[in-house]
Amino acid sequence: MQRPGEGNIRERDVGHKPAHRGAHHIILDRSQLYPAEAIKQAPGACTRHSSGNRLKRHGKPNLLILTSSFPRSARDETCGYVREFARRLAVDFNVRVLAPPDPSATPWPRDVFELTRSKSPPPCGLNAFRSASDLNDLLRAGLITRIVSFIAIVLFVIEAFRHARTSDVICSHWMVPSGFAGALASVLHGKPHVVVEHAGALHLLASTPCGRMMARFIIRHSSRVITVSSGLRRMLMEIASEAEHKTDVITMGYRIDGTPNEPGLRSGPAARPMTALFLGRLTEIKGVELLLDALRSLDDVRLIVAGEGRMRAALEMRAAGLSTKPSFLGEVGVEEKSALLAGCDFVVIPSMVLPGGRAEGTPVVCLESLAAGLPVIASRSGGLADVIVDGYNGLLFEPGNCKELASAIRRLIDDPLLRNRLSANARLTAKEYDWDAISKKYSRSIMSALG
Structure with missing residues (x-):
């Protein structure tokens, strides 16, 4: 022994x-x-x-x-x-x-x-x-x-x-x-x-x-x-x-440690194009297709997609027509994830509600983003609406609504004061989920x- x-x-x-x-x-x-x-x-x-x-x-x-x-x-x-x-x-x-x-x-x-x-x-x-x-x-x-x-x-x-x-x-x-x-x-x-x-x-x-x-x-x-x-x-x-x-x-x-990110404080107009981050599996329920479609009307935001899944090839083809081509990084480790969270301006979690009502629970990436002081744009589905309060620590949109998602992204890009407020409240929320x-x-x- x-x-x-x-x-x-x-x-x-x-x-x-x-x-x-x-x-x-x-x-x-x-x-x-x-x-x-x-x-x-x-x-x-x-x-x-x-x-x-x-x-x-x-x-x-x-x-x-x-x-x-x-x-x-x-x-x-x-x-x-x-x-x-x-x-x-x-x-x-x-x-x-x-x-x-x-x-x-x-x-x-x-x-x-x-x-x-x-x-x-x-x-x-x-x-x-x-x-x-x-x-x-x-x-x-x-x-x-x-x-x-x-x-x-x-x-x-x-x-x-x-x-x-x-x-x-x-x-x-x-x-x-x-x-x-x-x-x-x-x-x-x-x-x-x-x-x-x-x-x-x-x-x-x-x-x-x-x-x-x-x-x-x-x-x-x-x-x-x-x-x-x-x-x-x-x-x-x-x-x-x-x-x-x-x-x-x-x-x-979520284990909160390290130095918090300060995205809202550095993201003034001069920081454009701003960087949006998606972290997760590339499957239908994650809603990456919807996110790519929403970006067709936005030419001043850069998207990073970190994750792997059976839909990757189809998503890369779908993204080919965007004015700002997204970066598909594949699966990332702990250090890479931390660097991505520190380097982006906000996180998008466009989770879908599938036929039969199937939705996600509370994706851990939501808690990771809040702990990093990042505003979160999320669909009003599953457990996301339990954590994200619209206008307080993030912005919510109806699942599957491309126009609402694009509007939320535009609102966050154009309003640095809103980003600062959401960022500060994100850290406060994260402490409740440590x-x-x-x-x-x-x-x-x-x-x-x-x-």
Whole structure:
């Protein structure tokens, strides 16, 4: 057993049976990530759990986090909020994360939680763990891909069952497949279950009778349900009335540090053409097509598109006719993202509401932009309207309304006083969503599930 302060990463196969040959287990040391919050522990304060691979520290509850998406490396920002969620909850819990396999994943660096990746299926089975927009693609995929994906989910559920046995409470990110696995594990082991819904999975479930039955099963077998927006909470209550008394609305947080950006103070008329930034996946729900169309009437703004996705080629073709050609950077890392936020004048989040009512939750880029002191132009969809107050810290427009979006951009370009005011209020808003405050809300909600 690793002694406190040694901080060596130990990566090994979980168990000794061939069935778990693909799962890896990483035990890490909190003091290396947040020295000020290091867990002070005397020799002998750790005791090994009866399972033989679980540490019990200071009597803190053992929390199992199930997630269908997790960063592939320390530099990967895909679903980085799940990683930070695990880090912050490690203050009050002994945290283990069960994430899906990923052949491109690199060994995880020093951290404060235990990371296990489930057994690896054939590559096409990994589609089962992608975002909800890709799950829609999965439903339209060939029979073999769907069968292999089903097997991948079954393997994930089996791993969840095994780890739930030695946990005190289970927390699942997204209702499918993690929430369903967590609810089943809760029934099997009698452990309290908390599910966090970010948006896409719930819309997918709500679209079919079988999906609604599954959603009701997950809600019924969850002690607490957490949604990242008030709109998702209303949708849950439409599916299952019992959700009303067990649902909390808590966004993901953002780690605020470093020197704040000062975009509004430098963006006078001489700064034109001004720079607008889009950060996110290049998929239909993100609304980049709408943004490109809105820019056709604006020749004094430069757009930077940072993100990757299946629509990139089509979007680049669509942008070819613009007077000021946008820059498509592809996927960017943490440092590049920080530099982009520091160098732009405002951020545009043109999220769409898709047929069937599917919308985003609260995109983390919204919180990142506010923390950087950037005005945000956002559609009035999903959780965005919970965070952005029109005329206070950003500007809102109706989803899909190209004319309103273009008008909002024009208004921001032409009014430096408005930019300054929105920028100052953006920083004030960001403090409310700092992980220090948000993680305490999550911790209280999960603790309440323990009784």
